[in-house]
Amino acid sequence: MIELGEVVVRIYNIFFGTSVLFLIAVGLNLIYGVMRIVNLTHPAFFTLGCYTVAGLGVGIVISLLGTSLTPLLIIPPLIAALIVVIASLIVFPLFIYMSGKGDEVQLLVTYGLLLIFEDVFRLIWGVEPLRASQAYEMAGSLIVGEYLIPVYNIYVILSALILVLLLWLLLFKTKIGILIRASSMDIEMTAALGADVKKVLLVTVLLAGFLAGLGGGLYLPSASVMLGMSVELLVLAFVVVVIGGLGSFLGSFVGSFIVSVLRTITLMLFPELELALIYIVAILILTFKPEGLGGGRKW
Amino acid sequence: MVERLKKAFGDDLRSNFILLAIIAVIYPAIYAISPGWGIVLGHGITWIIALLGFNLLFGYTGLLSFGHALFLGIGAYTAGFMYKYLGINSIELHILGSILSSAVVALAIGLVVVRYTRIFFAIFMLAIAQVFWSLYYKFYWITGGTDGIKMARFSILGISLEHLDFTTYHHIYFYFTTFLTTILIYLMWRIVNSPFGLTLKAIRDNEVRAKFIGIDIYKMRLYAFIISAIYAGITGALVANHHRLVTPDIAYWTTSGKVVFATLLGGTRIFIGPLIGSFIFHVIESFAMRFIYWQLIMGAFIIAIVILMPGGIAQILRTFVESIRHSGRIGG
Amino acid sequence: MEILKLVNLKKYFGGVRALDGISTTLHEGEVVTIIGPNGAGKTTLINTISGYVFPDSGRIIYMNEDITKSTPIERVNKGIVRSFQLVNTFDKLTVYENILVSLISSRKYQNKMTKTLDSYTDILEEAESILKLFELGDKADNLITSISYGDRKLVDVAISFALNPKLIMLDEPTSGVATKDKDDIMKKILEAIMKTGVTAMIIEHDMDIVFRYGKRVMVMHQGKIIADGGVEEIRKDEEIKKILLGGVYA
Numbered sequence: 001m002i003e004l005g006e007v008v009v010r011i012y013n014i015f016f017g018t019s020v021l022f023l024i025a026v027g028l029n030l031i032y033g034v035m036r037i038v039n040l041t042h043p044a045f046f047t048l049g050c051y052t053v054a055g056l057g058v059g060i061v062i063s064l065l066g067t068s069l070t071p072l073l074i075i076p077p078l079i080a081a082l083i084v085v086i087a088s089l090i091v092f093p094l095f096i097y098m099s100g101k102g103d104e105v106q107l108l109v110t111y112g113l114l115l116i117f118e119d120v121f122r123l124i125w126g127v128e129p130l131r132a133s134q135a136y137e138m139a140g141s142l143i144v145g146e147y148l149i150p151v152y153n154i155y156v157i158l159s160a161l162i163l164v165l166l167l168w169l170l171l172f173k174t175k176i177g178i179l180i181r182a183s184s185m186d187i188e189m190t191a192a193l194g195a196d197v198k199k200v201l202l203v204t205v206l207l208a209g210f211l212a213g214l215g216g217g218l219y220l221p222s223a224s225v226m227l228g229m230s231v232e233l234l235v236l237a238f239v240v241v242v243i244g245g246l247g248s249f250l251g252s253f254v255g256s257f258i259v260s261v262l263r264t265i266t267l268m269l270f271p272e273l274e275l276a277l278i279y280i281v282a283i284l285i286l287t288f289k290p291e292g293l294g295g296g297r298k299w
Numbered sequence: 300m301v302e303r304l305k306k307a308f309g310d311d312l313r314s315n316f317i318l319l320a321i322i323a324v325i326y327p328a329i330y331a332i333s334p335g336w337g338i339v340l341g342h343g344i345t346w347i348i349a350l351l352g353f354n355l356l357f358g359y360t361g362l363l364s365f366g367h368a369l370f371l372g373i374g375a376y377t378a379g380f381m382y383k384y385l386g387i388n389s390i391e392l393h394i395l396g397s398i399l400s401s402a403v404v405a406l407a408i409g410l411v412v413v414r415y416t417r418i419f420f421a422i423f424m425l426a427i428a429q430v431f432w433s434l435y436y437k438f439y440w441i442t443g444g445t446d447g448i449k450m451a452r453f454s455i456l457g458i459s460l461e462h463l464d465f466t467t468y469h470h471i472y473f474y475f476t477t478f479l480t481t482i483l484i485y486l487m488w489r490i491v492n493s494p495f496g497l498t499l500k501a502i503r504d505n506e507v508r509a510k511f512i513g514i515d516i517y518k519m520r521l522y523a524f525i526i527s528a529i530y531a532g533i534t535g536a537l538v539a540n541h542h543r544l545v546t547p548d549i550a551y552w553t554t555s556g557k558v559v560f561a562t563l564l565g566g567t568r569i570f571i572g573p574l575i576g577s578f579i580f581h582v583i584e585s586f587a588m589r590f591i592y593w594q595l596i597m598g599a600f601i602i603a604i605v606i607l608m609p610g611g612i613a614q615i616l617r618t619f620v621e622s623i624r625h626s627g628r629i630g631g
Numbered sequence: 632m633e634i635l636k637l638v639n640l641k642k643y644f645g646g647v648r649a650l651d652g653i654s655t656t657l658h659e660g661e662v663v664t665i666i667g668p669n670g671a672g673k674t675t676l677i678n679t680i681s682g683y684v685f686p687d688s689g690r691i692i693y694m695n696e697d698i699t700k701s702t703p704i705e706r707v708n709k710g711i712v713r714s715f716q717l718v719n720t721f722d723k724l725t726v727y728e729n730i731l732v733s734l735i736s737s738r739k740y741q742n743k744m745t746k747t748l749d750s751y752t753d754i755l756e757e758a759e760s761i762l763k764l765f766e767l768g769d770k771a772d773n774l775i776t777s778i779s780y781g782d783r784k785l786v787d788v789a790i791s792f793a794l795n796p797k798l799i800m801l802d803e804p805t806s807g808v809a810t811k812d813k814d815d816i817m818k819k820i821l822e823a824i825m826k827t828g829v830t831a832m833i834i835e836h837d838m839d840i841v842f843r844y845g846k847r848v849m850v851m852h853q854g855k856i857i858a859d860g861g862v863e864e865i866r867k868d869e870e871i872k873k874i875l876l877g878g879v880y881a
Contacts, residue, residue: 043349097606103417108563108605115556116557121590143382172408229390231552235426244417276430279423286419301749303772385868494735494751497724501732504721512794513707513736522744568723601854 005287008266016153016222017260019160024214024233025240025252026167027125027208033247034204035099040110041091043207043233045115048087049080050225051121054130056083056225057217062134064117067136073155088205095205096198118230135150136221146270163211164253172250175248176203178251184247184272239282244291252295305493309571309619312488318574319484323477327470334466339585342471344476350562351487351571352530357559358567359491359504360523362416366424367558369408370433370528372550374402374535376435379448379545390453390475393536401532405525413520416506428555435547435577447546450539452609476537478601484574490526491570499523520600531558553594560597563604566611577611633658633695634798634830640689643856650677651685651854657798662824664841667715667851668874673834674716676851677800681713681743682706691797710797714790716806718783719774726786727771730758732791753780757793764823765789781805781812788820792827799824800832805840813837817844838875840867850875862879 006132015100024046031039057076072113087261091113098106171177179200191197216225241260244251266274285293308314322340330337340622349371356362374397381387381396412423435442442448452460452468455475460468490496502509502516507518532546539545565576587593604611635657642650649672651763658664665673678684678693682703698706710837721729727825734754735741748755762768765785770778777787791799804820817840824831835841841848841862848865850858852874858865865871 038422060427070503094602104363105366105605107418107421107601108559109367111556111559112598112601112605115553115594115601117594117598119595119598123595158440211347231425231429235429238422273430274433275426275433279426281493283423286415303725303756304747304749375795377748468789473848489747493744494740494748494754495729495742497732497748498735498741500724504659504723505719508719508790509732511703511713512733513704513709514741515704519741524744592679629683 003145005147008144009147009149010268012149012153012187014257014264015157017263018256019157020278021119021216021236021240021256021259022252023163023211023218024237024243025202026067027211027251028241029235029244029247029249030180030204030208030211032241033249034180034187035095037095037098037106037110037202037210038103038246039095040107040116040234041113042208042212043237044114044230045084045087045212046216046219046233047121047225047230048076048117048284049082050220050229051125051130051214051216052080052083053217053220054132054225057123057201058132058134059113060222067138068132068136069138072138074134074222076135077159077214080217080220081210081213084208084209084216088209092202092205095142096201099201113226114234116269118227122227125149127227129224131220132222152222157220159218160215161215166209170207176200180204180207236278239278241292242282243285245294248292251292258293305546306492306570308617309566309569311570312485313489315321315484315571315574316481318571319477319481321473326473330466330470330473331440333397334453334469335585336342337469337473339581339587340468340578341476341541343471343581344480344505346561346581347480348399348483348537349531349534349558350565350577351483352527352534353558354567355491355499355523355530355574356485356527357562358569358572359496359503360499360520362413362520362588363559364424364555365421365552366426366428366552366555367531368526368550368552369424369428370401370405370531370548371427371535371538371554371558372431372435372536373397373404373528374532375545375549376442376448376535377401377532378536378539379442379450382450383443383448388454389457389577390450390455390536390540393453393540394461394479395531396531397536398529399520401528402525405528405556406521409521409524411519415523418495425552425555427544428550429552431591432547432552442547443545444621445546448539448545450543450545453540454544472541479537483533487530488570495519495522553570556597560601562611563601564611564614569613570618571616572611572613575616579612611629632659633657634661634693636692636764637680638690638692640676640678640679640686640691642672642684642686642763648672648854650679650689653689653851653854654855655857655859657830657832659797660828661847662827662833662845663847663849664845664857665832665834665849665851666836666838666875670853671851672854673851674802675854677713677802677832677834680798681800682713707794710795711800712791712794712796712798713800714787714802714804715793716802718787718807719781720787721792723774725772725774725869726767726778726782726783726787727758729775729786730761730789731755733790734758734761737794739852750855759791761793764792765819779812781808784808784816785819788823792823792829796829798830798832800834802834804833805837807837813840814843 018224024043028039031037055075055234057079061075090289094109135148136152141148156245171181172238179190179195183200185196187197238260240255244255258279262278263274266277326337326340329340332452333512356364361510377397377400378393408427412420421471436444454460460471498514498519502519506516535549561580562578563567564580566572587596608615633656637653637655640650640653653676667673675684679686682701690697693711721732731754734757738754740751762771769783770782775783788801790806793880805816821844845862849856850864850865850871852855858868
């Protein structure tokens with residue numbers, strides 16, 4: 001008999017997982033939607049966000065403002081987002097080069113970047129896993145039956161919800177958002193209508209980087225970051241976009257949720273086969289519904 | 300009529316065999332000067348086989364796999380298990396075993412993955428390889444986990460090599476592998492230049508038209524996938540015996556990256572590409588290993604090759620050789 | 632002998648009647664040119680006969696066999712072959728190899744992997760004769776992407792010919808080809824058809840070409856065959872001229 005407490009904890013873990021995956025997948029889909037590039041480097045941006053918080057952000061906050069919760073909740077993720085935006089800016093010329101090239105080129109170039117990033121992490125932060133759980137610990141836990149629910153993770157879920165809302169407002173209510181969506185439908189037409197497409201591409205890449213960095217920054221205090229994480233995330237994020245449908249905003253959410261549910265179930269029942277089972281589901285979905293569960297809609 | 304099938308430099312058998320012969324001849328001298336470089340040549344000759352398989356899949360069939368380490372792992376662990384659990388240290392049997400196991404695994408996985416191309420194929424392979432890699436870790440009571448499986452020296456033709464000094468032992472490994480590689484190059488050359496090989500290229504170039512002239516593209520891709528896996532599996536078994544240690548590293552995604560990089564470096568779509576790529580790669584690697592951030596260099600190289608010299612070194616050599624031939628013809 | 636018989640074929644896309652009761656018969660060795668304004672249903676007709684589109688109703692009888700439900704590949708194996716409006720070739724291969732691939736498939740050699748191509752002299756010889764048929768011999772060793780668009784069109788048709796078809800359907804074989812080359816391409820294609828005696832169905836937009844080379848002409852309009860007869864007969868029909876002019880040049 002599963003207790004109520006356990007059910008609550010599991011459901012809440014699913015929401016937490018969904019939030020984290022969504023922040024990765026939505027950027028992957030943004031870039032695919034607008035540039036038709038499957039950016040294998042994207043998960044490395046999330047990892048960079050994690051490393052930035054663990055290796056830099058938390059330290060800065062503590063040395064300037066002392067160990068107090070509110071700044072620790074807010075400032076390190078923003079520093080992470082800033083650093084990732086800068087990194088995105090550095091690789092942006094490669095994205096311009098790749099757009100319109102065959103997918104072979106795109107796969108290889110973004111894969112090369114992934115290799116580079118993973119080694120840059122090692123160069124800067126070494127091979128040991130890094131933690132910075134001050135905010136996580138200070139936020140404390142709620143007790144449900146025999147279980148503890150970390151308050152920090154609730155903060156992550158709420159932040160993700162707010163980000164979804166802001167992103168929605170940006171994409172649907174601002175001029176640049178409308179241009180981004182228009183470009184993802186038909187970039188040539190958007191260009192023909194006089195839009196500065198290069199600017200749209202730049203905003204897209206930076207926005208995706210910002211979300212990944214912020215996501216990584218929010219995620220880190222509840223876990224640790226280590227080498228190889230980018231690839232693990234890539235493999236997971238890819239399932240998310242396959243399930244949700246490549247390039248679909250709604251799909252990012254649907255996919256993240258399904259993958260989180262699957263992870264929770266498989267980790268409970270067959271922890272060794274977690275990834276394998278998730279991929280079997282992904283392949284089934286791809287076989288029977290190639291456009292994904294996002295219904296093939298773009299936004 | 301047959302003249303139309305004449306091969307340019309690099310696609311002909313002769314250039315491949317000449318290069319192999321040169322390596323085989325200079326190897327003892329290089330080993331004598333520096334055993335370290337002799338061993339680097341040993342790595343070079345070993346990895347050609349896996350790269351040939353990768354090139355069949357990527358260069359000739361158009362399927363880019365980011366998980367080729369999967370089959371290197373299967374080959375290596377097959378050899379490791381044969382030694383650890385069955386006490387077999389015959390390298391010939393290790394190779395036979397890994398051919399069998401990689402073919403079976405490739406058949407099972409291939410039935411699903413060859414239905415996808417491009418990004419889906421690339422990432423599915425990456426994911427499946429990562430699953431296997433994690434299994435090598437998680438089932439440590441079988442695989443030895445990160446400590447891996449330590450192996451004794453292999454025996455060959457039933458003869459134990461335990462009593463030999465290391466130099467002789469390594470020479471035997473080198474020439475056995477060279478012999479095997481030569482045969483496998485020859486076989487692969489026939490495959491690539493057979494009706495099957497041309498059909499693969501057609502599928503690579505235009506999957507839709509290939510389907511509509513009556514080709515079962517999934518079946519063809521599956522065959523290519525299995526052959527490619529077998530080649531990788533053989534390299535896996537050889538690596539296990541060369542290092543005398545099998546760890547999950549051989550199945551890690553960076554090993555797949557190594558395969559991708561070395562093949563690109565040598566040149567895809569050109570038959571001699573893997574041969575050149577394997578040697579150059581290992582030479583660069585042995586310099587770069589001193590510099591710990593090797594992956595960074597590899598990544599930067601991949602990007603540079605894709606952008607600046609998509610045909611790899613083989614293409615540059617071909618252009619060079621053809622221009623010499625051409626000027627020779629004009630002169631004569 | 633009857634090779635193809637279409638019985639009351641219908642295909643609607645939403646409200647559009649792409650095929651609205653098509654019935655006709657083709658005899659062995661016959662060459663039919665199909666004309667008609669854009670949207671008349673010409674390409675849908677070829678798509679339906681080759682199996683890319685299944686009709687809503689009606690039957691397709693090929694050599695006394697009902698193939699209405701056969702897959703495209705089954706039809707290719709039975710000898711029904713088509714080409715596409717846009718060039719559809721194997722782009723990193725030479726002209727020669729493009730034709731060889733098709734021959735390999737037609738002879739079911741695609742599983743053969745132990746012997747190199749030079750030992751299959753049967754297909755090599757056949758490839759030469761196809762090259763000769765389309766006068767592509769001097770371009771055989773060129774990459775397909777390095778020859779003119781008109782020649783690529785020819786190779787495209789040659790790929791179809793290499794499958795040894797009994798019924799070949801060509802969807803605007805001269806579309807996209809420079810006007811000065813159109814005549815030449817069409818002449819070569821028709822000569823190939825005559826020499827091999829294959830039954831052919833050709834969609835063509837260019838009236839000059841049709842009236843110069845066509846024999847039996849079928850006029851389609853709004854999913855129906857509105858006229859079917861000899862070139863002279865069609866050319867003189869004022870009503871048809873009006874429809875065609877309205878469709879093509881308006």
